[in-house]
Ligand SMILES: Nc1ncnc2c1ncn2[C@@H]1O[C@H](COP(=O)(O)OP(=O)(O)OP(=O)(O)O)[C@@H](O)[C@H]1O
């Protein structure tokens with residue numbers, strides 16, 4: 001067993017991390033610092049203070065990280081139109097690097113030599129927390145209780161909690177799912193979802209109405225972009241966290257952003273997950289529309305080619321890596337002219353782009369028109385363009401390389 005003096009625990013305040021807190025004290029006989037983040041999960045974080053105090057913790061950090069989360073993690077990720085395996089908007093994946101960063105900062109402030117978290121040994125989150133911690137504090141020790149203890153069933157965990165007077169009630173509605181929530185999404189895993197054929201239950205979803213129950217009249221939105229980020233909605237300036245909060249509300253009301261997928265975890269297994277990402281789904285659609293008139297074609301296509309790689313880096317836990325940093329600089333540089341306004345129509349789970357405008361637009365109506373273009377584009381140029389592009393095809397065909 002590793003020798004540790006002081007551990008910073010990522011303490012969400014629920015049953016699992018409360019058991020972990022006690023288990024760390026007993027097993028490692030060390031001081032514990034707790035860290036609880038408000039990432040917009042919609043549950044009060046303050047109750048974590050009293051719970052930690054009741055377990056004898058002296059150093060308690062409760063941080064409101066909502067603005068930092070959206071400004072420095074969510075927005076940069078959306079500049080790349082990031083999506084994992086075609087469906088997942090990485091709501092949990094993008095929050096873990098921020099938790100890792102704060103764990104390390106708090107360890108430095110309090111003189112702790114170790115960090116701990118409650119992610120299991122079967123998932124992605126352990127990888128994300130630990131790669132981040134090692135990248136930012138190379139000598140840090142890591143304690144992952146799920147990989148060490150024998151409390152592997154719910155019954156054992158509850159028995160341990162009861163024996164040590166750890167309150168087992170959770171605030172809010174009890175969920176049969178393993179969930180993670182923040183301003184970008186809610187994820188649901190486990191329970192009935194472990195049968196890939198069983199349909200998710202309607203009452204599982206917490207933020208959105210079913211598309212069929214959404215209003216019969218559409219909702220229009222105007223998103224103003226500056227350097228690839230939304231800075232105003234319907235002309236009203238907003239901070240990054242305000243933007244996402246607002247879009248979650250209107251998106252949820254219109255039945256937008258539900259997905260039910262089976263994804264490939266980094267550790268090798270496939271896992272079923274349902275995700276509710278109303279604001280993020282709107283942001284992705286809006287951003288692509290803004291780029292469609294402001295980005296050069298080859299820049300756009302290169303971004304699209306690199307995006308799956310960038311998404312995998314984030315999914316697999318490599319936010320704090322030199323390769324993600326390098327890609328981010330390129331992505332950010334591409335956004336210099338991604339300015340303007342996009343107009344969207346939300347209707348029963350759908351998002352339609354109905355307008356886009358920009359002072360930096362590359363769309364040239366004089367060139368694109370089906371009407372007389374007054375010499376803006378010489379149609380005869382196209383003949384040589386096509387012939388030279390066809391040259392190798394014609395040579396191959398003339399030498400008998402039939403494609404039929
Ligand atoms: N808001 C948060 N603040 C600090 N740490 C967090 C937060 N959310 C999650 N974590 C860390 O990530 C781990 C994995 O998250 P997950 O959502 O699986 O936790 P959990 O099993 O729900 O824990 P609990 O039952 O205590 O809520 C948690 O055990 C905790 O260490």
Ligand SMILES: NC(=O)NCCC[C@H](N)C(=O)O
Nearest residue numbers: 092093124178179180187189
């Ligand atoms: N139950 C959870 O804690 N889910 C978080 C993981 C969500 C998603 N499968 C991910 O790996 O990012």
Ligand SMILES: N[C@@H](CC(=O)O)C(=O)O
Nearest residue numbers: 119120122123124125126
């Ligand atoms: N948070 C979940 C899922 C994951 O990490 O992929 C776990 O700890 O297992």
